[in-house]
Structure formats: structure tokens, C-alpha cells
Amino acid sequence: MSTLRHAELADFLRARRARVRPAEVGLPEGVRRRTPGLRRQEVAQLAGISIDYYIRIEQGRGPHPSRQVLAALARALLLSRNERAYLFRLAGESPPEATGPSREVPAGLRHLLDAMTDTPAYLVDAAYDVLAWNRLAAWFVGDLTAVPVGDRNMIRWMFRREVPESYWRDPEVLTFARTSIADLRAAYGRYPADPALAALVTELLGVSPRFAALWAEHEVGERRPTVKRVTHPELGPLEFECRVLHVPETDQRLIVYVPEPGSPTQAAFHRVGERTAAQLGT
Structure with a gap:
């Protein structure tokens, strides 16, 4: 001391x-x-x-x-x-080690999410559990209020859902998956005593050969922004940058879907934002 x-x-x-x-x-x-x-x-x-x-x-x-x-x-x-x-x-003491990813959502981030009425955005912890989201994000991640808290995990969704094999031949999909796994491995190293994070990795190693193959590459690093092109069942073809903003004080990530200014995707986001606000009377 x-x-x-x-x-x-x-x-x-x-x-x-x-x-x-x-x-x-x-x-x-x-x-x-x-x-x-x-x-x-x-x-x-x-x-x-x-x-x-x-x-x-x-x-x-x-x-x-x-x-x-x-x-x-x-x-x-x-x-x-x-x-x-x-x-x-x-006080002359060594700081306590963080035993697991922080799940506390700062009030300022909640206010920021609510203020982003034309941009889908959601907050995840270092293990990629979704902690908070705005109205537009629900169009992409679904109504998470109906999903048990323990099942709101992006990595689990990515590797446990059934998709055609052609999905994984898309270079953008592979880049997104590889950088997500690299970021998850970094968190795995920062929080070696966290049982939930260890359980997630063990689960996916057992059920997803693709996850196991990417995990075996031992890549470590923070998530990088990627361009995503998706065909939404209601909004049609969309293209946006999936921007990942690191929140240092909580080791969380704010994930924002950023369209090109003046693009059809930006117009679609704006229409949905106005429709959602009108439905809620705001």
C-alpha cells in the first residue's frame, strides 16, 4: 500500500x-x-x-x-x-480490477440515443450484449423488449442464426464477422474472470464451426467501421456505414448506422423516423 x-x-x-x-x-x-x-x-x-x-x-x-x-x-x-x-x-490503494464488462448505461448516452431520431443506433457492452437502443434501431435489431436480457447478444445472433451459405461468401459480411471476433477476443483477455463471457465463447465454439475457425485465428483488435448493404423487408435496399464509437469510461461501443448525406438510405431513415414519431405522438 x-x-x-x-x-x-x-x-x-x-x-x-x-x-x-x-x-x-x-x-x-x-x-x-x-x-x-x-x-x-x-x-x-x-x-x-x-x-x-x-x-x-x-x-x-x-x-x-x-x-x-x-x-x-x-x-x-x-x-x-x-x-x-x-x-x-x-488513497494509496491499487485500483480494483474489472471483473466483467460494464452493463451500466450512462444517462448521457441514453439521451444521445433518444436524440438521434433519423439514425439507427444502439449500445453494446464489450461482450456485445445490447444494452440500449433507439427507435430506428428496432427496425434492424427487432423489438428487444420481448427478448430475454441474456439473449440480447450480437455475436450469438451472428453465428447461431440460419443463413444460406452464400451469405458467408460476401466479403463485407466476413470482414464484419472477423473484426467483431477480434474485438470479442480482446474483451476475453481483459475480463478473464467473467463467467458470462467465457460461457458465450464456449457455447459458440461448440455450436458454430465458423465461429471456431475465426476464433482460432487469434486476431485481437477493436471493431472497425464497415460499409453494410442490406435489403430491408420494408425499406428496400439500404447502404450505410456501420460506425463503431468506443466509450472509454465504460468499455462499451455505440454502433451507429450512418447513411451518405442526400442518399436514398438517408431519406428512408428520415421517413421512418417521422412515421415513428407520429405514431408515438412526439
Whole structure:
């Protein structure tokens, strides 16, 4: 254990406390808040520690906080993965290793998905479980509210669904599959203790010779953008770039279908967006 940096830890906690809005942690905004962010007693309550103990830590005169207290403070202050690691290091502790892919969807990403009314987009974790999606994405990934959470996995869909052999002779399909497997293997290496990820790989090795062949190539790397050409049963022929945006703080991927400006695909997306909004009365 290294040295506790009292002053820096206190400054960091005060700065992070001021950043969190009460509504983000389920607290009322109130009318008598003279400063932004949470009050000290609210942080203590959310972390499950005494207010006196938290005040001493934030004033740089408290005892060495335990790993359990640090983890509780990280949750209470909605710290990202990098911020949590920094908090532990300030307290003289080694950061905890992530045991599995993060499934927590940041509020900002949910708002971003909802705001993308003309562009299909969805969020997946490092194991390619679909965590959130917008209205247009449902036209491509289906109504996932009717699918059990454990079955919302893109890699499983890719290799367990029945398709004609000609499907796999498409170079774009193979590129998409190969880069997805390379990204999955990278996650497999980052989270060796995650049972769900290990179970997914074991399952697909047993049921999909094509997955097994690609897995045996031992390619490792992040997903790259690809051009997709599909024939949608209702929208007809579509062409768009499947852009993958990495979210560093959660190790998630925001997958966005980006059409060429002025293209028929962009027009089709716009029509569907307007139709969906009209149906929902928004």
C-alpha cells in the first residue's frame, strides 16, 4: 500500500461532489441549494458511511479509507472507470480490477440515443450484449423488449442464426464477422474472470464451426467501421456505414448506422423516423 495523499483526495472528492446533480442519484433538486452538486450528508448517505467520517475525509484529516469505503464513494459520486482508479490511487490503494464488462448505461448516452431520431443506433457492452437502443434501431435489431436480457447478444445472433451459405461468401459480411471476433477476443483477455463471457465463447465454439475457425485465428483488435448493404423487408435496399464509437469510461461501443448525406438510405431513415414519431405522438 502506498501513501495516502490527503489533500489531493479531499480536493478530488469536493470537485466530484459538485459535479453530480441530485436528480442523477434519485434525490430531489430542492429549492435551497446554494451551491451545485450534492451535499456532504447526501454523499455519506449514498455511500452508507457516517457524515462525520465523510467530512473528515473531505477535509483531508480523516483516517485511511478502506477499499470498501472507496468503492462506495465511487458509486455514490457516479465515477467513471478512470476516475475510480484515480480515487483508489490517491488513497494509496491499487485500483480494483474489472471483473466483467460494464452493463451500466450512462444517462448521457441514453439521451444521445433518444436524440438521434433519423439514425439507427444502439449500445453494446464489450461482450456485445445490447444494452440500449433507439427507435430506428428496432427496425434492424427487432423489438428487444420481448427478448430475454441474456439473449440480447450480437455475436450469438451472428453465428447461431440460419443463413444460406452464400451469405458467408460476401466479403463485407466476413470482414464484419472477423473484426467483431477480434474485438470479442480482446474483451476475453481483459475480463478473464467473467463467467458470462467465457460461457458465450464456449457455447459458440461448440455450436458454430465458423465461429471456431475465426476464433482460432487469434486476431485481437477493436471493431472497425464497415460499409453494410442490406435489403430491408420494408425499406428496400439500404447502404450505410456501420460506425463503431468506443466509450472509454465504460468499455462499451455505440454502433451507429450512418447513411451518405442526400442518399436514398438517408431519406428512408428520415421517413421512418417521422412515421415513428407520429405514431408515438412526439
